[in-house]
Amino acid sequence: MIATRTLRRPRVLIVGCGDVGLRCVARLLPRSRVFALTSHAARAGELRAAGTIPLVGDLDVRTSLARLAGLAPVVLHLAPPPKAGDADTRTRALLAALAAPRRRPARYLQRAQFRGRRSAGGLVGRFATLAAPATGAAIGVPRGKAPIVPEGVGRAAARPVRRVPVRLVYASTTGVYGDCGGASIDETRPVRPANARAMRRVSAERQLRAATARSAVRASIARIPGIYAANRLPLARLEKGTPALIDADDVYTNHIHADDLAAILLRMATHGRPGRAVHASDDSELKMAEYFDRVADAFGLARAPRVSRDEAEKTLDATLLSFMRESRRLSNRRLKRELGVRLRYPHVEDFLRTVTAARK
Known part of the structure; x- marks a missing residue:
């Protein structure tokens, strides 16, 4: 259970x-x-x-x-x-x-075929009558007669469920x-x-x-x-002393x-x-440097030094700079x-x- x-x-x-x-x-x-x-x-x-x-x-x-x-x-x-x-x-x-x-495993198909053969003889389950195949005869069904198969097997094969x-x-x-x-x-x-x-x-x-x-x-x-x-705070950046932007150039994050x-x-x-x-x-509603300051104060670390945007463009890596160019x-x-x-x-x-x- x-x-x-x-x-x-x-x-x-x-x-x-x-x-x-x-x-x-x-x-x-x-x-x-x-x-x-x-x-x-x-x-x-x-x-x-x-x-x-x-x-x-x-x-x-x-x-x-x-x-x-x-x-x-x-x-x-x-x-x-x-x-x-x-x-x-x-x-x-x-x-x-x-x-x-969705792919069905082989054992599922084998069980479905077995149920189809039993149902064709009228032994079990709910039934649905389908049109006779164009050639050949269904297992256990005389030629020319419509095969009787379980509704969940034959009908699903003819018309996939939405x-x-x-x-x-x-x-x-x-x-x-x-x-x-x-x-x-x-x-x-x-x-x-x-x-x-x-x-x-x-x-x-x-x-x-x-x-x-x-x-x-x-x-x-x-x-x-x-x-x-x-586990997702800028502690390593603060410990390294990576600078942040001065307030006039800073962005909202x-x-x-x-x-x-x-x-x-x-x-x-x-x-x-x-x-x-x-x-x-x-x-x-914090600017980036404000956020760094709040984290630094909470952990007893030195606040990030400030630089102008022109200085940042010369010293910081491209990925970090990309975040410093967008404010909203x-x-x-x-x-x-x-x-x-x-x-x-x-x-x-x-x-x-x-x-x-x-x-x-």
């Missing part, structure tokens, strides 16, 4: 089960059976220990994704796009895998907006990606909206800002705690509107009104106070 209950639990597939994915797993268990797709076979043990059923597959190798078809009615797509190109080929491969016909679209939640990024000059924006703001990384995210969003329009999936899109948690993000993604899986984007962001403040009204989300950490300071209290 315990095994039967386990098999009947709702299934959830997590594609790209990293830190946030594992936080989702902790919330899903034990009420759900969670499958985790990873491209690294070495992670199977870690994922199994977390309570998932690990699947090894690579979004860059379509043939490795055959087992995903019909596996779970809910999918959390947390995998990043490829590192090159303007299109997200990984999302394209995932959509194709989810839409593929599959309910998978509910999919995609972890996108607020980088799709590009630089907004510090303006306060909502989800109706047109996307204007400023780098190839953000272009690939826009590509994924468009693919998912197109797939939703043709009822292949029911996709909701979470646009995510900077994620932080106890947006944040979400990893635990709150996991809760948002799962809420979207049940209440997200198809094709709808939502800012998965907290209430903070996100509205999360849709998150609260449509999804009814109540954040555990509405502000970065709410989390950092717990750090300060723990250090005393």
Whole structure:
């Protein structure tokens, strides 16, 4: 009975089960059976220990994704796009895998054929009459007579059952907006990606909206800002003394705690509107240097030195500079009104106070 209950639990597939994915797993268990797709076979043990059923597959190798078809009615797509190109080929491969016909194992087909032979003799089950084949005769049925087969076998072979679209939640990024000059924006703001990384995210969003329009999936899109948690803070940067921008040149950044993000993604899986984007962001309105200062103060570290934008362009690496070129403040009204989300950490300071209290 315990095994039967386990098999009947709702299934959830997590594609790209990293830190946030594992936080989702902790919330899903034990009420759900969670499958985790990873491209690294070495992670199977870690994922199994977390309570998932690990699947090894690579979004860059379509043939490795055959087992995903019909596996779970809910999918959390947390995998990043490829590192090159303007299109997200990984999302394209995932959509194709989810839409593929589900393969039945040979033993299932053998059982179905056996049931068909018994039913043809009128022994068991519910029946349906189908048209006689053009050539040959069915097993156990005189030539020219319509074979009698189980409704679930013969009819399914003649007319495939329509599959309910998978509910999919995609972890996108607020980088799709590009630089907004510090303006306060909502989800109706047109996307204007400023780098190839953000272009690939826009590509994924468009693919998912197109797939939703043709009822292949029911996709909701979470646009995510900077994620932080106890294990995701800029401590190494502060200890290294990497500079931040002076206030006149600084940019507004947006944040979400990893635990709150996991809760948002799962809420979207049940209440997200198809094709709808939502800012998965907290209430903070901090400039980048302010954020670094709050973290430094909470951990008793020296604050980051300040430099002008011109100086930063000469001394900092390109990836860091790309974040320093985009400034925006996100509205999360849709998150609260449509999804009814109540954040555990509405502000970065709410989390950092717990750090300060723990250090005393």
